[in-house]
Amino acid sequence: MATRLRTRPIAESAPSGAPTVGVPVVEFRDVSKIYDGGSVGLDRASMRIGRGEFIFLVGPTGCGKSTAIRLLTKELEASAGDILIAGKKLGDVSRSKVPLLRRNIGTVFQDYKLLPNRTVYDNVAYSLQVIGEPRTDIRRKVPDILRLVGLSTKLHNFPDELSGGEQQRVSIARAFVNHPPLLLADEPTGNLDPETSIGIMQLIYRINRTGTTVVVATHDKEMVDKMRRRVIELREGRIIRDELSGLYRPDESTTEFAVRLRGELGVGPEGHPN
Amino acid sequence: MRLGFFLKEAVRGLSRNSAPALAALLTVMLTALVLGVFIPIVQATTGTANTVRDRVVVNVYVKSGSTEAERTDLRTAIERTTNVQSVEFISKDEGLATAKGKNPKAFEEGAKLLGENPLPDTFRVVPDDPGKVSAIVDRLAPKDADGVRVPSLAAIDEVRNKEEDTAKILSATSLVKILTAGLAALLVFASVALVANTTRLSIFARRREVEVMKLVGATNWFIRWPFVIEGVFVGFMGGVLAVLLLTITKETFIDPLEDRFALLAAPDTIDFRLLIAVLLLACVAVSSAGSAITLRRFLRV
Numbered sequence: 001m002a003t004r005l006r007t008r009p010i011a012e013s014a015p016s017g018a019p020t021v022g023v024p025v026v027e028f029r030d031v032s033k034i035y036d037g038g039s040v041g042l043d044r045a046s047m048r049i050g051r052g053e054f055i056f057l058v059g060p061t062g063c064g065k066s067t068a069i070r071l072l073t074k075e076l077e078a079s080a081g082d083i084l085i086a087g088k089k090l091g092d093v094s095r096s097k098v099p100l101l102r103r104n105i106g107t108v109f110q111d112y113k114l115l116p117n118r119t120v121y122d123n124v125a126y127s128l129q130v131i132g133e134p135r136t137d138i139r140r141k142v143p144d145i146l147r148l149v150g151l152s153t154k155l156h157n158f159p160d161e162l163s164g165g166e167q168q169r170v171s172i173a174r175a176f177v178n179h180p181p182l183l184l185a186d187e188p189t190g191n192l193d194p195e196t197s198i199g200i201m202q203l204i205y206r207i208n209r210t211g212t213t214v215v216v217a218t219h220d221k222e223m224v225d226k227m228r229r230r231v232i233e234l235r236e237g238r239i240i241r242d243e244l245s246g247l248y249r250p251d252e253s254t255t256e257f258a259v260r261l262r263g264e265l266g267v268g269p270e271g272h273p274n
Numbered sequence: 275m276r277l278g279f280f281l282k283e284a285v286r287g288l289s290r291n292s293a294p295a296l297a298a299l300l301t302v303m304l305t306a307l308v309l310g311v312f313i314p315i316v317q318a319t320t321g322t323a324n325t326v327r328d329r330v331v332v333n334v335y336v337k338s339g340s341t342e343a344e345r346t347d348l349r350t351a352i353e354r355t356t357n358v359q360s361v362e363f364i365s366k367d368e369g370l371a372t373a374k375g376k377n378p379k380a381f382e383e384g385a386k387l388l389g390e391n392p393l394p395d396t397f398r399v400v401p402d403d404p405g406k407v408s409a410i411v412d413r414l415a416p417k418d419a420d421g422v423r424v425p426s427l428a429a430i431d432e433v434r435n436k437e438e439d440t441a442k443i444l445s446a447t448s449l450v451k452i453l454t455a456g457l458a459a460l461l462v463f464a465s466v467a468l469v470a471n472t473t474r475l476s477i478f479a480r481r482r483e484v485e486v487m488k489l490v491g492a493t494n495w496f497i498r499w500p501f502v503i504e505g506v507f508v509g510f511m512g513g514v515l516a517v518l519l520l521t522i523t524k525e526t527f528i529d530p531l532e533d534r535f536a537l538l539a540a541p542d543t544i545d546f547r548l549l550i551a552v553l554l555l556a557c558v559a560v561s562s563a564g565s566a567i568t569l570r571r572f573l574r575v
Contacts, residue, residue: 073489102491113489115482126483129279130492174490 041067106175165196302512469564509561
């Protein structure tokens with residue numbers, strides 16, 4: 001699955017899956033997030049993510065995956081606890097420094113967040129323009145990254161002329177064009193069919209192989225099971241499992257699955273406590 | 275490159291959002307027009323009133339047909355009045371000559387038209403203390419029970435103190451001033467509100483861009499500048515339009531009439547170039563205030 005980079009060979013400093021010692025890239029220390037309405041996003045979650053790791057955040061909808069991602073970009077503030085990125089507490093990052101933080105974090109979303117009235121090239125170039133990159137750098141970086149994600153033939157297409165997978169590639173290109181040390185993906189394959197999803201995951205994995213720490217929030221069970229990466233499972237805001245090379249759900253026999261299914265539907269004799 | 279980027283984004287925003295932008299532009303224009311018309315008017319009237327007041331004299335108009343003896347009596351009477359510094363007799367002909375000197379056309383034509391000199395013989399009385407000039411008037415033509423001045427001597431036709439005229443002009447001026455200020459305040463408020471609304475719609479129209487900008491780490495001011503430029507541009511264009519209209523009106527209507535109406539030619543009005551600068555500055559200030567208000571409220575990054 002690990003295809004080699006076709007563009008600039010970036011030193012593959014940390015083989016993914018094997019966390020390096022030293023300051024973790026991301027650290028959660030008893031982080032809680034309670035929304036204004038009182039609903040719980042995260043409940044005393046603690047985790048450490050080392051440099052170059054590839055993490056799956058899994059769990060059902062509303063378990064706190066997206067909350068964790070939005071806390072990392074400081075779109076939300078934690079209600080309690082500390083979040084550290086490269087050893088720096090996010091709580092200490094002033095408002096005016098948030099943009100600089102975000103420049104070091106690539107973000108990919110389920111709905112791509114592309115600008116519909118700009119071409120593929122302009123979408124990526126725009127994200128560089130708005131952080132004040134010189135034009136010459138933009139001209140150099142954008143074709144490079146679009147070649148990396150495999151869209152060099154679609155530079156001048158508009159997003160609505162692309163397939164879902166291609167649109168997600170554009171959004172990955174935009175997130176990774178500046179080679180941030182941390183890449184966050186919130187349900188990157190949520191809108192895609194399984195075949196396309198594999199391609200997207202390959203791309204993210206390839207980015208991870210360049211040394212970038214990757215956190216993927218997903219409920220794509222098949223993908224998680226096949227990739228066998230570190231899995232952190234959340235439920236109702238709590239971290240209930242953290243396995244180095246895990247499955248979406250711990251091994252489960254067909255009978256167990258059947259029991260769970262019936263329980264969740266509320267028809268079985270013994271309801272699963274979910 | 276950055277400025278180019280901001281300008282391009284601002285133009286993009288304006289073209290997508292042209293209807294509210296136009297509304298804001300027209301309101302700003304209206305504000306500038308009102309200010310541009312009323313500032314000179316208020317200044318001119320105030321200026322005229324003040325020049326008149328500076329020359330504090332009392333004019334005693336002599337009834338036509340009065341005899342030489344009556345005039346001499348009148349002169350002595352005036353000279354005896356307290357607070358009188360000097361008395362000068364200005365005959366009809368002298369009066370006309372002076373008037374012709376000031377405004378040749380009007381008086382030459384007027385005198386010709388009337389066939390006679392309409393001006394009365396006049397005693398010009400200069401007071402010792404300009405502040406107590408009304409005492410002289412009261413003495414020569416005391417008010418009766420109804421407040422109407424009745425001359426104390428038969429030879430007097432009318433006693434006029436220019437201060438009374440001045441007071442009338444000034445009270446009219448102050449009314450105009452208050453009304454203008456009120457109207458201007460309302461229009462400024464409307465302008466700010468409309469520019470703010472335009473900016474808000476523009477933010478809404480470009481919410482995806484704003485989202486992406488936040489996502490990739492654009493700084494707050496980088497996100498805001500295009501909106502500010504947009505707002506200021508709207509204000510500035512409104513100002514330019516207003517100035518254009520004012521200039522055209524001034525050139526075509528007012529300048530040709532200037533020598534006929536003393537008020538238009540009043541020397542104390544603001545210099546037209548200064549007026550233009552003031553108006554444009556006001557427009558830009560108003561629109562940037564509008565933009566800033568909205569950005570504070572709707573674009574907390």
